[in-house]
Amino acid sequence: MKKRWKRVLIALPVVLVIGAGAYAWLNRTDPADGKAPSLAGAPPSSDPVARGEYLTRAADCIACHVTPGGKPFAGGLAFKLPFGTIYSSNITPDPDTGIGRYTDEEFVRAVREGIRRDGKHLYPAFPYTSYTELSRADVLAIKAYLFTLPKVRQPNRENDIGFPFNQRWAMGFWNAAFFRSHRFEPDANRSEAWNRGAYLAGALAHCGECHTPRNIGFAMSKGSLLAGETVNGWRAWNITSDATHGIGAWPDAAVAQYLSTGHADGRGTAGGPMGEAVDHSLQYLDAADISALVTWLRTVPAKEGKDPVVVDAGAPGLRASNELLPGSDPSASDMGRQLFAGACASCHQWNGPGRQTPQAGLAGTRGVNDPSGANVVGIILEGVSMRVRDQDIYMPAFAQTFNDAEVAALANYVVHHFGGKAGTVTPAEVAKRRAE
Amino acid sequence: MTVLRINGEDHDVDVPPDMPLLWVLRDVIGLTGTKFGCGIAQCGACTVHLAGKPVRSCQLPVSVIGGNEITTIEAIGGTPEGKRVQEAWLALDVVQCGYCQSGQIMSAAALLAQTPQPTDADIDAAMSGNICRCATYVRIREGIHQAASGRPLGLQVIVDGERP
Numbered sequence: 001m002k003k004r005w006k007r008v009l010i011a012l013p014v015v016l017v018i019g020a021g022a023y024a025w026l027n028r029t030d031p032a033d034g035k036a037p038s039l040a041g042a043p044p045s046s047d048p049v050a051r052g053e054y055l056t057r058a059a060d061c062i063a064c065h066v067t068p069g070g071k072p073f074a075g076g077l078a079f080k081l082p083f084g085t086i087y088s089s090n091i092t093p094d095p096d097t098g099i100g101r102y103t104d105e106e107f108v109r110a111v112r113e114g115i116r117r118d119g120k121h122l123y124p125a126f127p128y129t130s131y132t133e134l135s136r137a138d139v140l141a142i143k144a145y146l147f148t149l150p151k152v153r154q155p156n157r158e159n160d161i162g163f164p165f166n167q168r169w170a171m172g173f174w175n176a177a178f179f180r181s182h183r184f185e186p187d188a189n190r191s192e193a194w195n196r197g198a199y200l201a202g203a204l205a206h207c208g209e210c211h212t213p214r215n216i217g218f219a220m221s222k223g224s225l226l227a228g229e230t231v232n233g234w235r236a237w238n239i240t241s242d243a244t245h246g247i248g249a250w251p252d253a254a255v256a257q258y259l260s261t262g263h264a265d266g267r268g269t270a271g272g273p274m275g276e277a278v279d280h281s282l283q284y285l286d287a288a289d290i291s292a293l294v295t296w297l298r299t300v301p302a303k304e305g306k307d308p309v310v311v312d313a314g315a316p317g318l319r320a321s322n323e324l325l326p327g328s329d330p331s332a333s334d335m336g337r338q339l340f341a342g343a344c345a346s347c348h349q350w351n352g353p354g355r356q357t358p359q360a361g362l363a364g365t366r367g368v369n370d371p372s373g374a375n376v377v378g379i380i381l382e383g384v385s386m387r388v389r390d391q392d393i394y395m396p397a398f399a400q401t402f403n404d405a406e407v408a409a410l411a412n413y414v415v416h417h418f419g420g421k422a423g424t425v426t427p428a429e430v431a432k433r434r435a436e
Numbered sequence: 437m438t439v440l441r442i443n444g445e446d447h448d449v450d451v452p453p454d455m456p457l458l459w460v461l462r463d464v465i466g467l468t469g470t471k472f473g474c475g476i477a478q479c480g481a482c483t484v485h486l487a488g489k490p491v492r493s494c495q496l497p498v499s500v501i502g503g504n505e506i507t508t509i510e511a512i513g514g515t516p517e518g519k520r521v522q523e524a525w526l527a528l529d530v531v532q533c534g535y536c537q538s539g540q541i542m543s544a545a546a547l548l549a550q551t552p553q554p555t556d557a558d559i560d561a562a563m564s565g566n567i568c569r570c571a572t573y574v575r576i577r578e579g580i581h582q583a584a585s586g587r588p589l590g591l592q593v594i595v596d597g598e599r600p
């Protein structure tokens with residue numbers, strides 16, 4: 001018995017040393033500055049603040065660092081996670097409540113390593129997991145731009161999460177398991193445009209943070225890049241090159257149109273979080289950078305993804321309809337059809353091309369072909385309000401108008417009529433979405 | 437300058453491209469027969485025809501109109517369906533306060549142009565987006581049937597002593 005304890009006593013320090021070594025090794029910082037491909041909208045020769053503004057847009061910082069109606073970049077947006085709520089921080093140059101006291105070194109470390117000024121870990125809701133690929137010059141251009149913004153005095157909101165998740169040091173272990181500090185490495189075998197697109201998508205726009213499935217540790221699963229995930233109830237679609245389940249069948253022009261305007265004729269209109277990404281970020285990208293993004297997206301390995309959606313552009317309900325009338329469709333729910341007639345048909349039309357504007361087109365979109373109706377429910381509840389290229393794109397929110405049973409019936413009708421599938425939305429799910 | 441073809445005439449208007457057609461019609465050109473109800477394509481009061489199809493002008497930015505012909509309530513009587521709808525409307529006294537009725541007539545005329553003999557279900561599907569605060573829905577339905585069939589319907593049958 002005694003002998004065994006002795007052995008344990010000798011082994012323990014060894015295990016600890018090996019463990020600490022492994023921890024340090026896995027958490028090592030890539031010391032490289034990194035070299036970024038030159039973006040069409042932000043050539044290295046341009047003024048650093050202008051470059052920073054473009055990069056800040058491309059990285060869509062504002063998406064999270066503002067609350068609806070709040071001061072830009074002052075933070076405070078809530079992230080409801082399974083274990084509690086965390087809030088984004090103030091990144092205006094206010095010295096006391098913002099990032100005004102950050103040195104270059106501290107800012108670069110925060111953005112690329114997820115470690116804030118006081119040495120504590122940030123939660124990966126802040127996508128340092130993607131921004132780690134940024135070049136030092138690009139991070140500092142973003143800093144230069146942020147430091148020209150008005151200082152907003154707005155203290156950061158305390159996170160509302162319980163033990164053990166409120167222990168920021170524990171993120172060190174998450175990082176050891178799921179995060180590798182690294183810079184973008186251009187692929188010499190690919191074109192300049194491809195590399196630019198890869199950098200834009202991976203390091204800046206952080207597409208994967210929503211579109212790449214998460215593993216059990218809540219980290220992006222590398223093997224299924226952009227194969228689709230559900231985020232806050234919204235489906236971030238499979239955007240791999242898969243022709244049936246991804247966007248492989250979309251012509252280049254359609255992908256470019258979608259990214260730069262939030263709409264591709266007969267294929268879809270961005271709403272929810274993707275609508276915000278277009279609204280705040282993608283619409284401002286230079287056409288050459290959009291085309292680089294398309295070039296890169298084309299090469300993302302095809303994957304079927306979770307709950308794959310197959311678009312049926314010739315669903316029976318669609319074929320039976322014209323723009324004013326739904327045709328006969330005895331299997332459709334009466335409640336859903338009546339609600340659609342009263343509230344939806346005047347913009348979407350029964351055969352779905354969109355009446356006033358093409359953005360209202362429903363035919364051929366993945367949302368209406370998804371039996372879970374996730375994005376249809378989201379749009380019905382929240383509506384759309386964005387401004388793209390000097391045009392308002394608007395749909396009223398029906399959360400206050402329809403009850404849970406009505407939203408479910410309407411969503412299932414839309415999936416049935418426009419997608420030819422049996423929608424599975426239940427009133428309980430709608431209630432859950434409202435809370436999300 | 438944008439050129440809009442409205443009721444057979446060209447109008448040169450100097451308006452921002454995102455201005456909804458309803459504003460151009462009412463405030464810039466002075467065609468006030470088309471009404472503003474909700475501004476969010478939910479009531480139908482602002483319905484006009486664009487290339488013969490009904491559209492909610494409150495949500496139609498001028499920039500997407502191009503050279504398409506616009507017809508408003510002021511000129512719908514010049515189309516065969518519009519004329520029949522207006523006659524039926526008068527005969528049946530469909531109108532109560534009248535606020536929604538420009539839109540109702542525009543939607544009804546568009547329905548008849550596409551479906552000359554609509555059923556009740558067709559009328560519901562095509563007209564549900566046109567809201568009437570005075571609840572003239574029963575007479576609207578009769579009006580559309582009368583315009584479609586040419587036969588008198590409703591209370592006028594009693595008043596005029598005719599049988600359908």
Ligand code: FES
Nearest residue numbers: 473474475480494
């Ligand atoms: S004012 Fe256009 S639909 Fe109500």
Ligand code: FES
Nearest residue numbers: 534536568569570
């Ligand atoms: S007649 Fe008054 S609103 Fe329709």
